[in-house]
Amino acid sequence: MDWLGSLTSSSGLIFLIFSITDSGHAPDRWATPYIYVCLILGLLLLLLAFYIEWKVALQPLLPLSIFQIKYMKPFILGLLFAYGTLGIYVLYATLYIENIMGVGPLRTVAWYVPFGLGGCILATLGGYVLHKISGTIMMFITGVAIMLDSLLFALAPVDLIFNVANIFFSTNLPERQQGLAGALSNMLLQLSIAILLGFADIVSTYTADQGQRQSYKNVFWFELACGGVALVVFMGFVRIEKAKSDLTADEKEKRVLSVRV
Secondary structure, eight states, X not given: OOHHHHHHHHHHHHHHHHHHHHTTTSTTGGGSHHHHHHHHHHHHHHHHHHHIIIIIOXXXXXXXXXXGSTTHHHHHHHHHHHHHHHHHHHHHHHHIIIIISOOOXXXXXXXXXXXXHHHHHHHHHHHHHTTTXXXXXXXXXXXXXXHHHHHHSOOOTHHHHHHHHHHHHHHHSOGGGHHHHHHHHHHHHHHHHHHHHHHHHHHHHHTGGGOHHHHHHHHHHHHHHHXXXXXXXXXXXXXXXXXXXXXXXXXXXXXXXXXXX
């Protein structure tokens, strides 16, 4: 068990996310001592965690070898921008509906029923069409849908890319790292939501003087920008083919070893 890596990485992320999330509410914002101290501590702990995973840990929590997989680094970067938009949409759509449109809690829940059903349909549909439509096209649809949902207040695009990510991670990692594949997919979702929601709160707080309605709109513009960045990263640096019957990661690894021998 990689206790040092777990302790330093989790502590670093806690300090980092706290500093981002609370910066808009601190007395002097980023100039508040406990904000920049937590930020510096978080970054230092994450650097230490990186060193531990790279040089110290015998069984690293996050083996750096996974970043050698083709398209892995830009794909993870794109997911960090794409996943977090879900948290922004759900929270600020709810706030807008209740605080600006004056809709009550029960009616708000009723309005979200199609949202949940649509998510179930998209998640199921994505599994059926992955062998017919390439992951690249699915990523394009996701990026465009994120930008549209921030404008039209209507879509749930993350369900599509979640399927693509799960298939990508599970097929590119060997059997002994399938637990890591699932953990990586879930961790990126939660981490992205936590970080981007923190920055969304900064946008809302820093533009509060423009009025509550406009500050919420500014957050949706921020969501659109995140979707745009995800779209550029996916389309410019990632290529994922249609799902197909192929050699597993373990079989590919054995083939490489046999060729070397």
